[in-house]
Amino acid sequence: MKSNSEINSRRIKEFCKLDPEAEKILANAVEQMKLSARVYHRILKIARTIADLEEKADISADHIAEALQYRPKEKTY
Numbered sequence: 001m002k003s004n005s006e007i008n009s010r011r012i013k014e015f016c017k018l019d020p021e022a023e024k025i026l027a028n029a030v031e032q033m034k035l036s037a038r039v040y041h042r043i044l045k046i047a048r049t050i051a052d053l054e055e056k057a058d059i060s061a062d063h064i065a066e067a068l069q070y071r072p073k074e075k076t077y
Contacts (some may be wrong), residue, residue, distance in 0.1 A: 002034040004048045009041055016044040029068055043067045 007015050018026065030040055046067035047059045056063070 002030045007024070007045055007048070012041055012044055016048045017058045018064070019058050019060050022059050022064045025061050025064045039071070046070055056069065
């Protein structure tokens with residue numbers, strides 16, 4: 001594997017370990033924002049990258065919150 005973006009959905013749990021608070025925040029975001037599985041995995045990969053930059057083994061609530069901020073806003077016409 002060369003980068004976090006190449007993590008496939010079968011290996012996401014192996015590389016994207018969440019602390020309990022991060023799990024709660026992500027679960028709430030999925031429910032409230034109606035996130036698809038594709039977006040869920042994208043958020044995890046972005047959070048993994050943020051955690052890697054901070055040299056953290058696990059993904060924290062702060063990493064999830066930051067990754068959610070990078071999500072494109074819905075277009076309204």
